Amino acid sequence: MARTAGVAEIPSIGTLDRAVGNLSRQVAQALREAVRKGDIQPGDALPSTRLLAASLQVARGTVIEAYEQLIAEGFLESKGGVGTRVAQALAEPQPASEPRASRRRIARPGLPEPAATFARIAREFRPLAPVPFAISVPIGLTxxxxxxxxxxxxxxxxxxxxxxxxxxxxxxxxxxxxxxxxxxxxxxxxxxxxxxxxxxxxxxxxxxxxxxxxxxxxxxxxxxxxxxxxxxxxxxxxxxxxxxxxxxxxxxxxxxxxxxxxxxxxxxxxxxxxxxxxxxxxxxxxxxxxxxxxxxxxxxxxxxxxxxxxxxxxxxxxxxxxxxxxxxxxxxxxxxxxxxxxxxxxxxxxxxxxxxxxxxxxxxxxxxxxxxxxxxxxxxxxGHLERHIRRVRNVYADHRVQLMETLDALLPKDLAWLESGDQGMHVILWLAEGIDDRKVVELAAAAGVAVRPVSPMFAPGTQRPGLVLGFGGFSHAQMKEAARRLASVIAEVTKSLKRKHAALRRPSMRSGKN
The missing domain is CATH 3.40.640.10 (Type I PLP-dependent aspartate aminotransferase-like (Major domain))
Known part of the structure; x- marks a missing residue:
């Protein structure tokens, strides 16, 4: 039985106006418009001239002429064995400080209330980078x-x-x-x-x-x-x-x-x-x-x-x-x-x-x-799961002790202290009253350290500042360096808080004698 070739389609090209004529120019313009709207992007492969001609129900020469015109303009590029693609040179460089995937999405007015709730949840539950002290990063022995x-x-x-x-x-x-x-x-x-x-x-x-x-x-x-x-x-x-x-x-x-x-x-x-x-x-x-x-x-x-x-x-x-x-x-x-x-x-x-x-x-x-x-x-x-659990338990027990000893040595007890516990994949590091754990999380992320705040887990009005630190999938050297960076962040946030309090206590320039 004869094989039937698949027909590649580019829906954004739409219907050609045969009454106007000059179909190759219409095809070329439709491709330019598809790129402008983002329907096809720099680097995307285009269908072969034979398949696109079959899809549009035009002569193959019509599509060849359109492709050649766009190649001459630098809009398309064609390489032997690779086919025809939208020219990579058309791509606009993204600013290094604002990758497209991380741009802040601004909600339009009038969105339903559930949409706003779910959007807040999405922001809150974004996964942490796989660096200390993210929880459940199964690398190496685990x-x-x-x-x-x-x-x-x-x-x-x-x-x-x-x-x-x-x-x-x-x-x-x-x-x-x-x-x-x-x-x-x-x-x-x-x-x-x-x-x-x-x-x-x-x-x-x-x-x-x-x-x-x-x-x-x-x-x-x-x-x-x-x-x-x-x-x-x-x-x-x-x-x-x-x-x-x-x-x-x-x-x-x-x-x-x-x-x-x-x-x-x-x-x-x-x-x-x-x-x-x-x-x-x-x-x-x-x-x-x-x-x-x-x-x-x-x-x-x-x-x-x-x-x-x-x-x-x-x-x-x-x-x-x-x-x-x-x-x-x-x-x-x-x-x-x-x-x-x-x-x-x-x-x-x-x-x-x-x-x-x-x-x-x-x-x-x-x-x-x-x-x-x-x-x-x-x-x-x-029987692999039971053996795996025994191995993981031994690895994590050692990591837990190492992390706790490192944090105890780095952090003054009046700034931060550990919650005692004897199981799990994380420890709680409590912060002194007044320290904003969300601010610590933000600055720690900038320093390459992944932690989560504890305060959002409390009911309103009962919050305590603290951090959730996972220790499962990281080496001792990684955790020691991350602990050092985290200690520096906590110290900096504390200094900023003290400066703020000092400014509030400082008497007004207008107070005193008239």
Whole structure:
């Protein structure tokens, strides 16, 4: 059978006016206009004269004549074996200080209120540069690269990870089976694979929980401070006023305070294994009190069990879900322990919520991408995940100690001090009262150091300045240099603050004798 050549089209050329005539000039002008509007750009390849002529239904000579005219003008360039392209010389150089991708977007007046909310969230959640002290940068000893590639090559080509049609919204069964076995052994979670829903990470799990568990006027307990991802969801989905920020102390969320503030809340969002961002685990007394409240009020507890694998001292508490599977929605992720770009996590829900979560999932993105699910299932089934966690725990424990010792030596205790904690991938560096942690973040970024501020994680009026510092994927030398730069930034911000206070205390030139 004869092969049919594909027809390349440039829609912006539009329809040629055959009554006017001189079609080659019309083609040339249409190409100039397409470049001017940005439809085709310097360096873009143009279709061959034969294909463009077929698309426009003109003689090939017409297109050849148009191309030759534009080549003569320097508008196009043609090289043997490469074809015809828009001349690279037409590209306008971008200022080095303002790359196109980073230009500030100015919102037009009249945009819907949700658009403004989501725009603020987008700015807040921009990923940090992969430099110290960004969290979850899996390089060197903490990256499962070779094993992952080998399994991927085996499973994506002709195995179960090969391209297929729509799959189960709950996720691939082999991965759900592997997850159910893993959390049973490591976290005392009680479930079967039918209760596991594979997500694209904890953030999607939190969004699903908010969609399924909360009606329009339902109140929800949220820790204060809390992971900004959950408060941003509630703010952006109409639950801002129904979000009850319950204080956290050394034992975790203060259940008695939550009952005083909102006894009939529908759900409580907690991080009991490793409170985010402060780092302490929830005490057993608080766990029992929280679950007793949930049972008495037919409420739900959403347990974000992030970082539970990375405990460096002692033995971790079992999950809340294992204490009451009927009242707890359990969230986990592989982003931290493997690598964030994997975008695979899971939600484990009570039997009577499986269909509800599945329905919400269908409307969101139908089902998770299939290939990496099967790679991860094999990675877990062959024992690689458990070995990887042991290796990562040892590496991170050493990095954590090194970072804490370095910061202690560099920073005066009256300016900054570390929050003690014995698990996770980050530490909290508290700043003295009055220091603007957002300003420190801005100046640190300019110095090549990536940190996040703590103050936005608090409810309004309760903020404390501090910084979140990750230590996972960086060498000792990298972290030591970054710590030195960060200490210089904090010192400079402190000096600026003192100068400002001195200026405010200085008596006015007009005060005194007349």
């Amino acid at each position: 990256a499962p690269a070779d094993i992952w590639r080998r399994l991927g090559n085996r499973l994506r080509a002709k195995g179960p990870g090969a391209p297929a049609g729509y799959t189960d919204p709950l996720g691939a069964l082999p991965l759900r089976e592997a997850i159910a076995g893993y959390v049973r052994k490591s976290r005392s979670v009680r479930c079967d694979p039918g209760q596991v829903i594979v997500t694209s990470g904890t953030q999607q799990g939190l969004f699903l929980a908010c969609q399924v568990l909360l009606a329009s006027r339902d109140q929800a307990w949220v820790e204060n401070p809390a992971y900004r991802g959950v408060t941003a969801i509630l703010e952006s989905t109409g639950h801002r006023d129904a979000m009850i920020r319950v204080p956290v102390d050394t034992e975790g969320i203060d259940v008695e305070a939550g009952i005083r503030m909102a006894p009939h809340a529908r759900a409580a969002f907690v991080t009991p294994s490793h409170q985010y961002p402060l780092g302490m685990p929830m005490s057993m007394a608080r766990r029992n009190a929280l679950l007793a409240w949930a049972r008495a009020n037919h409420a739900w507890v959403v347990e974000d069990d992030y970082d539970s694998e990375l405990r460096y001292q002692g033995y971790p508490f079992p999950s809340l879900q294992g204490l009451d599977p009927d009242r707890v929605v359990y969230l986990g992720t592989f982003s931290k322990i493997l690598f964030p770009s994997l975008r695979l996590g899971y939600v484990i829900v009570p039997d009577d919520l499986v269909d509800a979560f599945c329905g919400a999932r269908v409307l969101m993105d139908r089902h998770p991408p299939n290939a990496d699910q099967h790679v991860l299932a094999a990675f877990m089934a062959e």
